[in-house]
Amino acid sequence: MACFIVPVAEAVISTVTAHILEKKEKKSDRVQKVSGIDSSFKICFSKKIKWLSKLLWGGSFLLAFEHLWHGEIKPFFPFLTAAKNSESFSDMLYEMSTVGIGMAFTVTVAWIGMLIVSGIFEKHQKVQEMREMI
Amino acid sequence: MTLLITIIAAIICTIIWYKTAPQDKMKISVLCFIYWGASLMWFVDAIFEYAEFREKFFTPSLYEMVNDTFLGVSAVALGLVVWIAKLLITDPKHIFKRRFKQ
Known part of the structure; x- marks a missing residue:
C-alpha cells in the first residue's frame, strides 16, 4: 500500500544528517578526505551515513516502482489509492507501522553490520600501520 | 520471483564491484546499494506475506x-x-x- 514511505522518511533524515556532518567535518578539517578515505584509512562518518541513505533511497525507489506496477500509486491526488477512504487509509497506516517499520529496521540493522565490519577493517589497518612505524 | 531476481542482480553487482574495488570508477557501488536496499525491503515484505498466506506463498499461480x-x-x-x-x-x-574542451 504505502510501506515504502517509512524508509523514504528515514532516507530523508539520513541524507540531511549526512550533509550536516559532511559540512562539519570539512569545517573542522578533522578528516583529510581523499575520496572519502583519509591517510589512516578511516572512513569519515558522513560517508558511512551516506551508505544508509543510498540503501534506503535505492530500495524505496524500486519499492515505489512496485507499488506503481500494482496500481497502488497514482500520478494524481491523493497519489495513494489507499488514501481514498478511511477504511483503506487505516489499513495503509497499519501496513506502514508493521511492514514499513520492519523494512526501515532491517536496512538499518544491515547498515550497522556494515559499520561493524568497516570498523574492524579500520582497526586492523591502524594496527598494521603502527607496526610498520615501529 | 521479484525478490529472487533482485537478489541475483545484487550479488552479480557486488561481485563486479569487488573485482574493481577500491577504484569504483564506473560507480558500481550505486547499483549494489540500490539492489541490496530493494532486496532487504522485499525480503521483509516476503516475511509478512508468508506470515499471512503460509504455504500459499510458495505456490503462486502461473499468472x-x-x-x-x-x-x-x-x-x-x-x-x-x-x-x-x-x-x-x-x-x-x-x-x-x-x-x-576539444
Missing part, C-alpha cells in the same frame, strides 16, 4: 509468477537506468569534459 518475473526484470532495468543516469551526470572518467 502471478509471470507478473512477478516481469516486475523483477523491470525493477532491475530501472535500477540500471538510475545508475546510467548517475554515471553520465557525475562523469567520473571526465569523458564529456574532455569532449567539450
